[in-house]
Amino acid sequence: MRRPLRILNHHIFYPPEPVGVAAYAGQMCEWLAGQGHQVRVICPPPYYPYWSVQQPYKPWRYQSEVLRGVQVTRCPIWIPSQPRGFTRALYAASFALSSFPALIREMFRRPDVIFVTEPSFLNTVMSLAAAKCCGALSWMHVQDFELDIAFDMGHFRSSWPRRLVRAIESFVMRRFDVVSTISGRMMERLAAKGVDERRCVFFPNWVDTAAIFPMAQPSPLRRELAIPDDAVVTLYSGSMGAKQGIEQLVDAAGLLVDRPTIRIVICGAGAGLTKLQAMAQDLPNIRFLPLQPPERLNALLNLADVHALPQKPSVAGLVMPSKLIGMLSSGRPVVATAAEGSEVAAVVRQCGVVVPPENPSALAAAIAALSEDPQRRAALGAKARAYASQNFRREVILGEFELKLCSASA
Numbered sequence: 001m002r003r004p005l006r007i008l009n010h011h012i013f014y015p016p017e018p019v020g021v022a023a024y025a026g027q028m029c030e031w032l033a034g035q036g037h038q039v040r041v042i043c044p045p046p047y048y049p050y051w052s053v054q055q056p057y058k059p060w061r062y063q064s065e066v067l068r069g070v071q072v073t074r075c076p077i078w079i080p081s082q083p084r085g086f087t088r089a090l091y092a093a094s095f096a097l098s099s100f101p102a103l104i105r106e107m108f109r110r111p112d113v114i115f116v117t118e119p120s121f122l123n124t125v126m127s128l129a130a131a132k133c134c135g136a137l138s139w140m141h142v143q144d145f146e147l148d149i150a151f152d153m154g155h156f157r158s159s160w161p162r163r164l165v166r167a168i169e170s171f172v173m174r175r176f177d178v179v180s181t182i183s184g185r186m187m188e189r190l191a192a193k194g195v196d197e198r199r200c201v202f203f204p205n206w207v208d209t210a211a212i213f214p215m216a217q218p219s220p221l222r223r224e225l226a227i228p229d230d231a232v233v234t235l236y237s238g239s240m241g242a243k244q245g246i247e248q249l250v251d252a253a254g255l256l257v258d259r260p261t262i263r264i265v266i267c268g269a270g271a272g273l274t275k276l277q278a279m280a281q282d283l284p285n286i287r288f289l290p291l292q293p294p295e296r297l298n299a300l301l302n303l304a305d306v307h308a309l310p311q312k313p314s315v316a317g318l319v320m321p322s323k324l325i326g327m328l329s330s331g332r333p334v335v336a337t338a339a340e341g342s343e344v345a346a347v348v349r350q351c352g353v354v355v356p357p358e359n360p361s362a363l364a365a366a367i368a369a370l371s372e373d374p375q376r377r378a379a380l381g382a383k384a385r386a387y388a389s390q391n392f393r394r395e396v397i398l399g400e401f402e403l404k405l406c407s408a409s410a
Contacts, residue, residue: 002406004036008111008136010103010127012095012120014043015067018291019239019268020322021143022048024205025117026067031398032405033069040111041070042102044077044095049239049270049291051083062102075099083271088150096122103127107134112409115139119146125172132175137409140173141203142181143322145189170194178408183320183343201404205322206397207329209389212298214331214381219302225287227303231263232371234335235304237292238323240270245312248337250279251360252367253286262371264308265289267300301330305377306370309336311344313357320344328388333380335366351384 007029015026025041033039045057053059063074078094080087107130114136116127124140131138147169151162170193173179179195180203181187190200218229227233236249246266253264266276267289280286292300301307307327320343327334334352337359338345345354353370355362370377 004038005032005112005406005409006038006109007032007040007113007115007405008103008106008109009039009041009043010099010114010116010123011041011043012092012117012123013048014041014046014072016054017046017048018294019049021117021119022046024143024322026070027206027394028398028401029070030068031394032402035402039070040106040109041072042075042099042106043072044099045074047077047079049241049268051079051081051271053077053079073102075102085150092120092122096120096126099123100126103130106130110134111136113137113139113405115141117141117143119144121146121169121172124176128172128175131177137178138176139178139180139405139408140176142179142186142190145186148189166193178404182322185343186320203401203404204392204397205320205325206394207325207388207392208394209329209392212301212326212329214385215298215302219299221296221299221303225265225289225303227263228261231261232305233263233265233303234306234308234367234371235265235267235301236308236310237267237300238321240266240268240272240276244270244272245310245337245357246272246276247279248310248358248360248363249308250276250283250286252364253280253283255360255364256368257283257285259368259371260285262367263287265303267292297326298330301326301332304330304332306367307332307334307352308363308367309334309338309344309348310363311337311357313337313339324348325388325392328384329392331381331385333370333377333384335363335370337363347387351380351387 009029011025013022015022029039029041045053047053060076065072076098078091080091103126114127114131116124118124128138147165173193173195178199178201179190180201181190182204187200187202191197240246256262264286269291309324334348336344336348336354337357338354348354353366355366
């Protein structure tokens, strides 16, 4: 019989932030607490994807609360008005430093496991040191290869530090007891960074297929947004940052403006929102929506007849977009901009359409073709739902993760 574990989590994204890494971190911690483990979290106040600390939280105050059975300690963080390059590094450093006293305090509670998520990489350094000092199992989980993304997307103009940063990253990763990540391509990258394959664990993202499912009736959001019954909606939903490449979808909308039955809905928030709205100001076929609350997520995803998944080519091997799993579970086809050989292309090709990145004409053509073919949309959507059910069910993935966690800490 397994024993309950004392699990300390160190995250820079955590609920009530509604999207991406935060949602997965929260669900994981709550699920483990529900299995009888003692789960504690060190994180900043919620700020993403708005890049502003949300009320009633304060950016410069240590705070404690219990969220769904998880003891959460909030540590101060500095949020830049323009999150790019050097300011991104400073913001990550501000939390890494402010959270270190909380880590020291938690060390005296003798956790069995210290689990840290990248991003932010700076957190991993602090967590590794804490785990070594108190004898806890050190587990690093990579949602994004943050440092590679920063260099590949040109967030740092000077290239000289790259070799040094990669050496430091490899040094740190190789000293964790366990390093996990979310896709096959990212597992390969861990090996390329020198992480012993025996310490690597595949821990993919998941979806609650009972909460995200194809609705029998049209989404109520269609009526709320006054979208005509004959309109075909292409939806992008998620954070709006540089790596998403959502500009490609706006450019494609410009090429589709003479097709009145095709509507583009972009839902979310982030540093790139203002720029996207400016690009689309003369396009009547685009509608922007704010982030929707979790209880409306299924209605939002069912608003789509087609899901759009734009992506910058420079990050294709560095991330596996978490939003893709919800798209698949909603039973709608996906049009993705993805390079051949990428993990996204391999998944989407089975239940959607893959077009070359940074090619708005190809993206527009794929959207138009699916919009004109409801039978093909239905067939691809059924395949998408089946793929999500077979590969990304929450109970299966978290159950396997708990077994690996208990085994590694035994």
